[in-house]
Amino acid sequence: YPASVVKAKDELIAEKDKEIQRLNRELGALRNELGLRDKSALQSTHAGAGAEVLAELKQ
Numbered sequence: 001y002p003a004s005v006v007k008a009k010d011e012l013i014a015e016k017d018k019e020i021q022r023l024n025r026e027l028g029a030l031r032n033e034l035g036l037r038d039k040s041a042l043q044s045t046h047a048g049a050g051a052e053v054l055a056e057l058k059q
Helices: 001-059
Strands: none
Touching: none
C-alpha cells in the first residue's frame, strides 16, 4: 500500500482509539454511579427494615 493510504488508516485508527478510550471512561463513570445507587438503595432498604423491626418491638 502507498504511504498515504497507510498514514490515513493510522490516523483513522488513532481517532477510533481515542473514541474507545472516551467511551470506556464514560462506561466506568456510569458503572460507578450505578454502584453508588445500588449501595444507596440497599442502605435505605436496610434502614427501612430496621425501623419496621423497632416499631414492632415497641408494640
